[in-house]
Amino acid sequence: MFRLPHTAAADALDRWISWARRSRIPAFVKLQKSIVKHRTRILAAIEHQLSNGLIESTNTKIRLITRMAYGFHSADALIALAMLNLGGHRPALPDRR
16 A cells, blocks of 8 residues: 555555445444544655654664663663664774674
């Protein structure tokens, strides 16, 4: 759905909503109501190619770094680890090429 152009995605979403309304599966009926309620936001995310996947990935990495830093004596070490892992800066290490 996110790879389709905006108009094609809107058409596909409308077709699915139509199918789900006629469905007798309660979970699909409930889901289509939520999708109809948030349809404009869903289509805006598709149009602007926005996803929270990158943010969720970063949050997961920060949680892992926090677990690794439990033995440190200060928060500065945790911040330094996060900056090294997520900041994009790759310092040159001695004896490494």
